Amino acid sequence: MNLSIVIPLLNEEESITELYHWIAQVMQSNGFLYEVIFIDDGSTDKSWEIIEALAAQNTQVKAIRFLRNFGKSQALHAGFAMAQGDVVITMDADLQDSPEEIPELYKMITEAGFDLVSGWKKKRYDSIVSKNLPSKLFNFAARRTSGVRLHDFNCGLKAYRNDVIKTIEVTGEMHRYIPVLAKNAGFDAIGEKVVLHQARKYGTTKFGAERFVRGFLDLITIWFLSRFGKRPMHLFGAWGAIMLFVGFCFALYLGIDKLFINPSGRLITERPQFYIALTAMILGSQLFLAGFLGELLLRTKKDNANYIVKEQRNFKQ
Incomplete structure (x- = not known):
């Protein structure tokens, strides 16, 4: 199989059918063997019913349904585990990512030798205050702290070699920094491609103002x-x-001061230096213990992906 296209979604009933037919048209015109994996992250609309209807007519459609909303990182983690293609493409389900970019991304992985190629939405159709400016700030900070020279870490349109997505673990809120996770795992051939960004056609964004705080905390992490x-x-x-x-x-x-220099002076407990010494030694012991416990946890680490799958189907006819 050439391609696995992983699409996490939440309440995107208006766009799913249009997106799938657009993908299928691009795949057929390029002669790709492919699968499309939809991950329904706890949708409360008719998204799952639409996916089932598509699957009844198309054997390329596979899907995972979560018991409730667990987040994009967990959705990608589940989709990566299911993907079988030599190259794995991730994209959003809101029609803001264009499937027309997929053939070139595929070539960059298979012919140019990249491990990972991240899309760069150089021209965006989002709000300057709510998305563009915060995105630029986070991308700048991510470049400085990680050493990965990408303009758009959070672009949903990315391409990976299969062994990359089988190696990294995307949990918590780490979907924003998958290129950094890949680099830390030893995959240094990371590229970037300017991709078309389209204005949202249906619905509204699923990310609120709390993403600013989460993004900052994720950056520290x-x-x-x-x-x-x-x-x-x-x-x-x-x-x-x-x-x-x-x-x-x-x-x-x-x-030394109490025993030899000024034995008749104030009690040690009456001097501020005593409390500095006590506080420093307590904090030092706690920090040292935290490092020791961290080393123990690393050696006993197990897979604890934080999601529950309600249904998983290959939709074989």
Whole structure:
């Protein structure tokens, strides 16, 4: 199979049929063997019924239905696990991503040798205040912290070699930073392609203002994982050792001063240096313990993808 097209969706009943026929037209005109995997992330409209109707007429359609809304990252994780194509394409279901981009993305993976190609919506039709400006800020920060030189980390239209998506784990809210996860896993051939971005034709966006806070927190997480994800003791242990050393130095000073320099002076517990020493040693111990526990967790890590599949069908006739 040449292509697996993974499409996470939530309440997109108006666009699913149009999107599938558009994809099918592009696939047939290029002679691709393909599958389209819809992941219904807990839709409350008729999205699942429409997918079932499409599957009854098209053996290329496969689908996963979640018990409730778990988020885009979990939807992609499930779709990646199901994908069989040599090249895996992800795209949104709202018709803002054009299937016409797929053949060129496929060539960049199979002929140009990229592990991952990310779309770049250079010209966007979103609100400047609610999407464009925050997106530019997050992309700038992501480039600086991760070292991956992409203009648009959060573009839904991406292409992957199959072994890339079988290696990385997309959980939490990490779908925004899949290229960084791929780089951390050793896939350095990451490319970018300017893609067409279309104005939303149906419905409204499913992401609210909370995505700004989540994006910022995810950025901190991805920075930490990039630098210390495989060696947390190097961060927590180092700071813990520094704090313990500072606390020990203050305690040593207080002890020498009380015993040899000024034995008739104030009690040690009446001096501010005592509380500095006590606080530093407590914080140092906690940081050191956090690093130690992090190392233990890494060695006992298990797959804990946070989603529940309600239905999964290959729709074989």
